[in-house]
Amino acid sequence: MVIEGLYYTEEHEWAKIEGDVATIGITDHAQELLGEITFVELPMVNKEVVQKGELGVVESSKAASDVYSPVAGKITKVNSELESAPEKINEDCYNAGWICTIKITDKSTIDNLMSSKQYEAYLKSM
Template sequence: MSDLPTELKYASSHEWARLEDGVVTVGITDHAQEALGDVVYVELPEVGDQINAQDEAGVVESVKAASDIYAPVSGEVIAINEDLEDAPETINGDAYGDGWFFKIRISDETELENLMASDDYQLQIEGEEA
């Protein structure tokens, strides 16, 4: 497992969130993509969708399983990573970079306080593996 980026926030459902100028970029963690295996398909929300924190916002499928993607915060979807349509395997190679899923204009930045810091997420992962 790779080191967790400390500037990100993490959901217990294995999504990460990066806040920049009122916009939260969302993806799945390296741990999640490793557990899934080779990603073969991603279903993303539509630009303009209003979503609430913890709502199902998409699906990621691998050769092993399908898994729901949940919104870590509430707001409007303002961008999706269209590159994943043709190259979903990007998630396996760069979960925290080019493998991002969608961007949300956050409606309430205090929702980020409900997410975990990297140290807490690491403890969750270790607890799952124990």
């Protein structure tokens, strides 16, 4: 499942851009590949990240996957509910399973992301 209006990365993160704030999560394809997610390591609030910089780690019993930042900016909020209920990413990766919000410092980094149509085509090409 790919949601229209979001931006996507080749590493299967999504970003919802509202003004200069981006909400970040991992895509349906990513959660499907990982299987039952049992642990999420969240970034620190106020941490500055570059585009493709590390945000955290999502782990299932089978695999550990790094989460990279789709944009450059500063972490403003993290979804601490995931610490006790990491399965929210499996259940609802585009809403309740969000990982963090980032105040974008360099809006040009958005240009490097894929649209929903481009991401769909990217998934098919894999």
